[in-house]
Amino acid sequence: MRKTIAISLALAAALLGLGVPTAMAGGQTIPWGAGCASIPSGGIRTSASCGASLVNGRAIAPPGAPEAVVRVIAAANQINGRPYVWGGGHASFLSKGYDCSGAVSYALHGAGLLETTMVSGQLAYWGDAGAGRWITIYANAEHVFMVVAGLRFDTRDDRPGVRGPRWKMAAPEARILPAFVARHPAGL
Structure with missing residues (x-):
């Protein structure tokens, strides 16, 4: 599975001209879909050093991502582009459609991280506090979205x-x- 993902990522990077993260003014790097940065020997790959790629609207997990992250991405890809339904x-x-918490719940459930759906207010207390290394859930009483391996999964309408x-x-x-509030699955 990881070999297939690595090959898919390499192919996507070649087709789209993606490579290592590009530096912005001030030395800040862009982790979103920019491929993997080199890490020191023995270092741990995280979404900060190896972000997922976005190809034709679908996320591709980075090489070395934990299996749970690969499964969250695969589940989210299954409902990606479905309509918003409160x-x-x-x-x-x-x-047929998903609201914000239904979408996040679906993706987490796909990785075996959540047994049942939760509303956004419940997700604000789920998991461990703070940002995760691979998955961060941002929740309050009215909305929830998550960042997985550097890509944002959200239902908010950015364009009309x-x-x-x-x-x-x-x-x-x-x-x-x-x-x-930022929350994350234990260990991720």
Whole structure:
């Protein structure tokens, strides 16, 4: 499986001209979909050093990602692009559309990290506090989204008429983060 993912990532990188993270002004790097940065011998790959790639709207897990991360990404890819439906994904994980918490719950469930759906307010208390190395869930009483291996999975409409679960290469806006608590699955 990892060999297949590594080959897929290498092919996608070659086709799209992706490589190691590019530096911005001030030396800040872009981890979103930019491939893997070199790490010291014995270092641990995290989403900061090896972000997922986004190809045709679908996420590709980076090489060396933990199996749970690969499965969260695969599950999120299954519902990526579905319509936004308030309450969608709560009566059953299988739904024609998903709201924010239904989408996040579906992806976490796909990796065996969550047994049942939760609303955003419940996800604000789920898992361990703080940002994770691979998965960070940002939740409050009204909305939830997550960042997985550097890619954002969110239902928020960034463009008029585009709503529903989608992968985005954009980092969460600094101005909105104080309204959310960061949580993560244990060990991730």
